[in-house]
Amino acid sequence: MTAPVLGIIGGTGLTQLSNLEVSRRQVVRTPFGEPSGALTFGRIHDREVIFLARHGYGHTIAPHQVNYRANMWALHAEGVQRVVSIASVGGIASGLGPGVLCVPDQIIDYTWGRKSTFFEGPDQPVTHIDFTHPYDERLRQDLLRAARAIGEKIVEGGVYATTQGPRLETAAEINRLERDGATVVGMTGMPEAALARELSLAYATLTVVVNHAAGRGDSVDGISLDDIKAVLQESLGRARRILEKLLEDCVSP
Numbered sequence: 001m002t003a004p005v006l007g008i009i010g011g012t013g014l015t016q017l018s019n020l021e022v023s024r025r026q027v028v029r030t031p032f033g034e035p036s037g038a039l040t041f042g043r044i045h046d047r048e049v050i051f052l053a054r055h056g057y058g059h060t061i062a063p064h065q066v067n068y069r070a071n072m073w074a075l076h077a078e079g080v081q082r083v084v085s086i087a088s089v090g091g092i093a094s095g096l097g098p099g100v101l102c103v104p105d106q107i108i109d110y111t112w113g114r115k116s117t118f119f120e121g122p123d124q125p126v127t128h129i130d131f132t133h134p135y136d137e138r139l140r141q142d143l144l145r146a147a148r149a150i151g152e153k154i155v156e157g158g159v160y161a162t163t164q165g166p167r168l169e170t171a172a173e174i175n176r177l178e179r180d181g182a183t184v185v186g187m188t189g190m191p192e193a194a195l196a197r198e199l200s201l202a203y204a205t206l207t208v209v210v211n212h213a214a215g216r217g218d219s220v221d222g223i224s225l226d227d228i229k230a231v232l233q234e235s236l237g238r239a240r241r242i243l244e245k246l247l248e249d250c251v252s253p
């Protein structure tokens with residue numbers, strides 16, 4: 001059996017890929033516990049992929065409760081070397097309003113209390129990964145090329161602030177994130193990216209802006225969850241098409 005070309009981690013609203021010809025589902029146990037759900041094996045454009053819904057197939061696992069270690073370990077154990085994650089985010093920088101797609105190139109981590117390394121315990125050497133550039137540049141470029149090839153506008157870089165959640169932020173917190181240099185805010189970017197690096201997986205994130213961050217744009221007086229749902233529906237279709245194109249002819253060997 002050939003190794004899958006890509007692992008795909010679906011975020012909020014993306015619990016399945018309609019364009020995936022599913023061949024099997026498999027529950028994988030790892031030394032770090034169970035992933036968010038069974039891995040879904042299948043093909044898109046005749047390329048083997050493994051899909052995993054980050055929040056579980058019934059969307060029941062909150063961002064701070066996701067077993068990020070088990071998810072990444074399971075994908076790695078099944079032979080994946082590249083992982084694209086899809087994440088919905090709030091837009092902080094101007095121009096990053098609902099419906100905008102963005103492939104960030106940097107991360108700031110504001111999470112706490114999450115299991116964020118494989119290297120702990122008495123028999124594990126202390127290990128410091130290089131994380132200067134948290135995303136795999138080649139995979140980022142592949143995603144951007146795929147988007148361009150289908151005429152999809154996409155923001156080519158950004159700083160993804162990862163907050164603890166599950167609540168959304170206050171307006172003052174968003175002001176602080178902006179001063180720190182963040183352009184989008186979400187709850188699942190970390191430790192996922194760092195764990196991918198610990199396993200030497202190439203990892204990149206396609207973010208979908210589903211709302212103005214708190215205190216910005218039409219979220220000055222609050223964030224409407226109904227509006228988020230409507231934007232998600234429409235934007236995830238575009239994210240799916242980018243993935244499809246990526247698998248059709250844009251994924252680097």
Ligand code: HPA
Binds near residue numbers: 088091168213214
């Ligand atoms: N903040 C944090 N996470 C999010 C947001 C937000 O505004 N929108 C979608 N995920």
